[in-house]
Amino acid sequence: xxxxxxxxxxxxxxxxxxxxxxxxxxxxxxxxxxxxxxxxxxxxxxxxxxxxxxxxxxxxxxxxxxxxxxxxxxxxxxxxxxxxxxxxxxxxxxxxxxxxxxxxxxxxxxxxxxxxxxxxxxxxxxxxxxxxxxxxxxxxxxxxxxxxxxxxxxxxxxxxxxxxxxxxxxxxxxxxxxxxxxxxxxxxxxxxxxxxxxxxxxxxxxxxxxxxxxxxxxxxxxxxxxxxxxxxxxxxxxxxxxxxxxxxxxxxxxxxxxxxxxxxxxxxxxxxxxxxxxxxxxxxxxxxxxxxxxxxxxxxxxxxxxxxxxxxx
Amino acid sequence: xxxxxxxxxxxxxxxxxxxxxxxxxxxxxxxxxxxxxxxxxxxxxxxxxxxxxxxxxxxxxxxxxxxxxxxxxxxxxxxxxxxxxxxxxxxxxxxxxxxxxxxxxxxxxxxxxxxxxxxxxxxxxxxxxxxxxxxxxxxxxxxxxxxxxxxxxxxxxxxxxxxxxxxxxxxxxxxxxxxxxxxxxxxxxxxxxxxxxxxxxxxxxxxxxxxxxxxxxxxxxxxxxxxxxxxxxxxxxxxxxxxxxxxxxxxxxxxxxxxxxxxxxxxxxxxxxxxxxxxxxxxxxxxxxxxxxxxxxxxxxxxxxxxxxxxxxxxxxxxxxxxxxxxxxxx
Numbered sequence: 001x002x003x004x005x006x007x008x009x010x011x012x013x014x015x016x017x018x019x020x021x022x023x024x025x026x027x028x029x030x031x032x033x034x035x036x037x038x039x040x041x042x043x044x045x046x047x048x049x050x051x052x053x054x055x056x057x058x059x060x061x062x063x064x065x066x067x068x069x070x071x072x073x074x075x076x077x078x079x080x081x082x083x084x085x086x087x088x089x090x091x092x093x094x095x096x097x098x099x100x101x102x103x104x105x106x107x108x109x110x111x112x113x114x115x116x117x118x119x120x121x122x123x124x125x126x127x128x129x130x131x132x133x134x135x136x137x138x139x140x141x142x143x144x145x146x147x148x149x150x151x152x153x154x155x156x157x158x159x160x161x162x163x164x165x166x167x168x169x170x171x172x173x174x175x176x177x178x179x180x181x182x183x184x185x186x187x188x189x190x191x192x193x194x195x196x197x198x199x200x201x202x203x204x205x206x207x208x209x210x211x212x213x214x215x216x217x218x219x220x221x222x223x224x225x226x227x228x229x230x231x232x233x234x235x236x237x238x239x240x241x242x243x244x245x246x247x248x249x250x251x252x253x254x255x256x257x258x259x260x261x262x263x264x265x266x267x268x269x270x271x272x273x274x275x276x277x278x279x280x281x282x283x284x285x286x287x288x289x290x291x292x293x294x295x296x297x298x299x300x301x302x303x304x305x306x307x308x309x310x311x312x313x
Numbered sequence: 314x315x316x317x318x319x320x321x322x323x324x325x326x327x328x329x330x331x332x333x334x335x336x337x338x339x340x341x342x343x344x345x346x347x348x349x350x351x352x353x354x355x356x357x358x359x360x361x362x363x364x365x366x367x368x369x370x371x372x373x374x375x376x377x378x379x380x381x382x383x384x385x386x387x388x389x390x391x392x393x394x395x396x397x398x399x400x401x402x403x404x405x406x407x408x409x410x411x412x413x414x415x416x417x418x419x420x421x422x423x424x425x426x427x428x429x430x431x432x433x434x435x436x437x438x439x440x441x442x443x444x445x446x447x448x449x450x451x452x453x454x455x456x457x458x459x460x461x462x463x464x465x466x467x468x469x470x471x472x473x474x475x476x477x478x479x480x481x482x483x484x485x486x487x488x489x490x491x492x493x494x495x496x497x498x499x500x501x502x503x504x505x506x507x508x509x510x511x512x513x514x515x516x517x518x519x520x521x522x523x524x525x526x527x528x529x530x531x532x533x534x535x536x537x538x539x540x541x542x543x544x545x546x547x548x549x550x551x552x553x554x555x556x557x558x559x560x561x562x563x564x565x566x567x568x569x570x571x572x573x574x575x576x577x578x579x580x581x582x583x584x585x586x587x588x589x590x591x592x593x594x595x596x597x598x599x600x601x602x603x604x605x606x607x608x609x610x611x612x613x614x615x616x617x618x619x620x621x622x623x624x625x626x627x628x629x630x631x632x633x634x635x636x637x638x639x640x641x642x643x644x
Binding site for chain 1: 394398399400401402403406407409411414415416418420421429432433464466477480
């Protein structure tokens with residue numbers, strides 16, 4: 001186990017170096033100049049050159065990259081071109097919002113997905129199964145921005161049950177939950193659908209397994225057979241899907257944050273890209289990549305807890 | 314001897330895309346206490362489905378559509394799922410063919426062994442653990458205390474089958490159904506497992522229904538033998554009757570197809586043809602397309618079960634001829 005964590009740590013470091021290089025180069029190659037964005041439309045040539053000099057943008061790109069990485073290794077992600085705010089501060093004030101949203105979406109997705117998948121499997125070809133598989137297909141197909149807009153239209157504008165947007169109250173207050181619920185559904189629907197499909201198919205496979213027949217032959221109650229003997233076996237592939245989705249959710253909150261006006265990392269990233277704010281883009285991308293790796297590590301650890309056949313020693 | 318299980322005219326059908334197909338067609342037999350009945354026949358002849366019918370564990374598209382199953386004079390076919398569940402693992406137990414997949418991979422041996430004891434005997438976890446250690450000792454597993462904490466993948470096939478047997482015997486059932494329990498094991502382990510089942514049967518005065526396609530196993534453990542073909546019982550009798558005086562051409566074929574080391578030149582006498590599909594319509598005797606002695610009567614009418622001796626029956630028209638000859642020339 002500790003060996004696995006150490007191995008993953010080194011992989012993470014290599015991955016982050018690779019990603020930072022790619023992002024740095026693509027920002028450099030992409031059209032648009034941060035200096036002219038900062039200077040605004042009225043800035044003269046010499047003003048822009050001064051800004052460039054000030055930000056170190058006149059140096060060769062590889063030198064810029066090494067300067068940047070030198071700071072990163074020392075724990076300094078640099079300063080925003082736009083606001084001069086520290087990138088790590090900007091990220092850490094907004095990250096809790098994104099994390100809240102991602103966790104809430106995942107809770108929605110796991111509860112809906114796993115239970116719908118299992119009920120579908122035990123009642124295969126029933127009306128519940130058919131309608132839940134259909135809804136799941138729709139859930140995967142519906143784009144987030146449309147679903148979010150429709151939810152706002154129905155529940156916030158027409159019915160007035162939930163606020164139209166924003167996320168500023170803590171999640172454990174009623175107000176915070178109200179703010180979180182629509183974005184969580186918006187973001188979690190596609191994951192719920194994927195989890196439901198996976199749970200259904202693995203459960204269908206597991207309930208036909210020999211050991212399920214053995215459990216029944218011992219006189220185990222049907223409920224225990226399903227929720228204890230079958231579920232734990234069926235969950236192993238589902239955990240993979242949950243992990244991958246959670247990783248994607250952390251990076252994929254951009255649209256939902258835009259629709260619901262939530263001040264999260266996703267919006268930070270989009271704004272930074274629009275303004276050619278290189279350090280900010282780098283910082284947010286590195287954060288998302290690191291989170292993805294960490295979530296995958298956690299998934300691998302959960303595997304070994306659920307399935308005794310998996311061991312990392 | 315006291316009768317334990319009485320199956321009468323059992324019919325088990327499966328719903329499929331091609332309509333209802335009968336896998337078991339009017340099977341009747343009985344098992345006494347302390348007796349081993351071996352059920353033999355080719356793969357797909359309905360042996361396993363007969364045993365799953367008794368357990369009430371048919372796949373979801375299968376159902377008993379006729380006949381009766383009396384266990385200790387209680388009708389099983391009309392019992393509710395919950396009533397059957399209380400019998401399973403308690404008074405009727407089953408061991409399956411494939412020990413590698415029959416144990417749940419994510420639970421410890423201890424958890425799986427404690428389950429029937431906690432369900433049927435209302436034992437606490439500690440009581441059940443102590444009993445589980447005794448059971449593992451009884452089936453000859455070394456270091457049982459350590460084994461309780463292990464997972465199935467840490468045990469060999471033979472050990473897993475012993476665990477399955479310990480699990481099946483946990484509540485001292487009066488009937489044990491063993492569906493090819495040694496088929497997946499190598500020969501030395503097979504002999505040990507057979508001895509174990511035989512010893513435990515004697516100790517506990519258990520009735521055993523032993524499903525197999527291996528005539529060697531039958532010779533070793535059977536008191537009585539039931540030969541099945543295409544969902545029907547074609548011959549039933551004491552083990553001596555079947556081995557020394559087989560009547561049905563199918564039984565003779567099965568015995569002839571056992572390789573014999575003493576006759577070097579002999580090749581295998583395989584029975585020509587294959588088992589008919591469930592959806593195949595066959596008039597008359599279901600074995601006639603493969604039978605070297607088939608007559609026109611065999612092709613038209615299904616034979617009844619003729620008595621050969623007091624305990625011996627054969628479902629074959631040849632028997633009618635023999636019986637007539639015998640009754641014509643009483644010797």
